[in-house]
Amino acid sequence: MLPKQTNNTLFFTGNHLSRPSIARRGKGFSRAAWNELESEVPGECSVLKIGSHVSFSEKGLLSAAQEAISYGATTFMIYTGAPQNTRRKPMEEQYVPEGLALMKEHGIDEIVVHAPYIINLASHKTDTFRLAVEFLQSEIQRTAYLGVENLVLHPGAFTEKDLYYGIRRIAEGLDEVLSAAKNVNIALETMAGKGTEIGRTFEELAAIIEKTSFNDRLRVCLDTCHVHDAGYDIVNDFDGVVEQFDRIIGLDRLTVIHINDSKNPRGARKDRHAPIGSGYIGFDAIYRIVHHEVAAGKPIILETPWIGKEEATKRPMYEAEIALLSDNADKRFGPAFREDVAKLRAFLRDVCGEEAGVGGNGREYVLAAWAVLHDKKQRSADKREPMERLYDLVIEHDLFPGYTEEQINMRLIGYFAGL
Numbered sequence: 001m002l003p004k005q006t007n008n009t010l011f012f013t014g015n016h017l018s019r020p021s022i023a024r025r026g027k028g029f030s031r032a033a034w035n036e037l038e039s040e041v042p043g044e045c046s047v048l049k050i051g052s053h054v055s056f057s058e059k060g061l062l063s064a065a066q067e068a069i070s071y072g073a074t075t076f077m078i079y080t081g082a083p084q085n086t087r088r089k090p091m092e093e094q095y096v097p098e099g100l101a102l103m104k105e106h107g108i109d110e111i112v113v114h115a116p117y118i119i120n121l122a123s124h125k126t127d128t129f130r131l132a133v134e135f136l137q138s139e140i141q142r143t144a145y146l147g148v149e150n151l152v153l154h155p156g157a158f159t160e161k162d163l164y165y166g167i168r169r170i171a172e173g174l175d176e177v178l179s180a181a182k183n184v185n186i187a188l189e190t191m192a193g194k195g196t197e198i199g200r201t202f203e204e205l206a207a208i209i210e211k212t213s214f215n216d217r218l219r220v221c222l223d224t225c226h227v228h229d230a231g232y233d234i235v236n237d238f239d240g241v242v243e244q245f246d247r248i249i250g251l252d253r254l255t256v257i258h259i260n261d262s263k264n265p266r267g268a269r270k271d272r273h274a275p276i277g278s279g280y281i282g283f284d285a286i287y288r289i290v291h292h293e294v295a296a297g298k299p300i301i302l303e304t305p306w307i308g309k310e311e312a313t314k315r316p317m318y319e320a321e322i323a324l325l326s327d328n329a330d331k332r333f334g335p336a337f338r339e340d341v342a343k344l345r346a347f348l349r350d351v352c353g354e355e356a357g358v359g360g361n362g363r364e365y366v367l368a369a370w371a372v373l374h375d376k377k378q379r380s381a382d383k384r385e386p387m388e389r390l391y392d393l394v395i396e397h398d399l400f401p402g403y404t405e406e407q408i409n410m411r412l413i414g415y416f417a418g419l
C-alpha cells in the first residue's frame, strides 16, 4: 500500500538506469586489492552478504573488520567518524591496508559507508547547505580511498520550507557533489518521514533522482524500519512494495538494504529501530526480505540497538541476528543454543501460560506488549519493552544460572526467530 501522498502528479516516475552504467567500480587507493579479492572468493553467490554497522574508531578499517568478523558477518557498514559530527582523521591513519588484508582473509568483498546525519542538503540556510555539500565531497573522497562503491546518505529535511523546495535543494547539492568525477555512488536512504524528513515515499526519492542531472551515480538504500514506519506493508506484501519500488524508482537503483525491526506500528513515521523479531515487523518478514531475490548479492546491514539493562552492559545482538537470518545458528553457537531456546520457549509457556502469546516465536506476546506501551496510561505503569520484560522473567526464575545478560538476550533473539 502506498502511504498517503498529496500531489503525486508532480513526481516523475521513470528513473530506470541504463544497464551498462551500473557496473562501475571504485578507482580508489585499493582498487586492485578489491578486484583481486573479488576473483578469489569461492561460491560467493551462495553466501548471504550480511553484517552490521561497526565502529571505525581506534584502528579504523582494521578494528571495523575485526568487529564485523567477530559477529560472523560477510559485509559491514562504517561511518568514517562520529555520525553526529564532521571531525575526521586522515584516511592514511585508518589502517586501510591492514583492514583490507583481514577482510580478504575472511572473504569480505563489499562494504558500505554511511554519511553522517548532520549533512542536510535540503537546508535553506546557506551555511548548513554549504557544509553539507563540502562535507559530502570529502566523504566521497574517503569512500573512494577505501575502494568502496556505495555511500549511504539521508536525503535531508526541509525544516521551515516545503517538500518541493527540499527536493530541488537536494538535487542542486547532489549535482554539485557528483559533477566532480569520482567513482562512488550515493545511495539515498528511504526515510521514515519523521518531522520534515524527505524520502518517505518512493515518489520523493524518484523526484530527487529525476531532478539531479548527474543521476547515473544515484542509488537507493532500502531500510526496513523506515519503509514500514513510512507506511509500506513489508510484513504482508513485500512483493507489492518491491513492485512499487521497481515501477517508481527502478530496482536497478537498489544497492543496499538496512534491516531493522521497528518499535512502532506501520505508518507511525517514527524511526525507532528494534532488534530483529522484537518489534512490529517480526523475524519472519525480515527473513523473507533477506532471502528475497531483490536482496541477492547486495549488502544487508543491521543497525539494531544494543541491548542491556544499563548503558554499560548494553551489547549488540548482531551475532545472533546474523546467524539466525543466515540459518547458521547451530554451526555458530553449537547445539546447546537451540536447546536453550527450546527451554526458554517451554519456560515462557509455563510461566505466562499459552494465552499470553508466548508459544512459537512469541509474536503475539511482542505485539501485545507494544500495544500496551503505545497506550499512554498503561505505559506509565511499566515502560519496559517486550525483550526486557522477558529477560526479567528469566532472571526472576533463574532459568539460566551463570549466563551473562548478553547470552540470555541472544537466546531471546533465537526465540523470536522461532529456532
Ligand SMILES: [Zn+2]
Binding pocket: 114, 152, 154, 189
Ligand atoms: Zn541511515
